[in-house]
Amino acid sequence: MDVPHEINLLVQEIQRLGSKNADGQTSVKFGVLFNDDRCANIFEALVGTLKAAKKRKVISFQGELLLQGVHDNVDVILLQE
Numbered sequence: 001m002d003v004p005h006e007i008n009l010l011v012q013e014i015q016r017l018g019s020k021n022a023d024g025q026t027s028v029k030f031g032v033l034f035n036d037d038r039c040a041n042i043f044e045a046l047v048g049t050l051k052a053a054k055k056r057k058v059i060s061f062q063g064e065l066l067l068q069g070v071h072d073n074v075d076v077i078l079l080q081e
Helices: 003-017 030-035 037-042 046-055
Strands: 026-029 075-078
Touching: 003 026, 003 030, 003 037, 003 046, 003 075, 026 030, 030 037, 030 046, 030 075
Parallel strands: none
Antiparallel strands: 026 075
């Protein structure tokens, strides 16, 4: 897995599915990302890609790990357009 490439794809998908929040940053709910058919086809391990992107300060979300169902309403915020 090419992590920088996966993160770049993630940024593109957040931009496609998200909208600008009050701070002018692009934001999308985790459930929207997780349940999107295109994302399901692109990412073998979406949660792992999200974690890697957070570690590199490309995105932000509350908590350490996002799980389907439990965290569907958590905002994934793009820090670097």
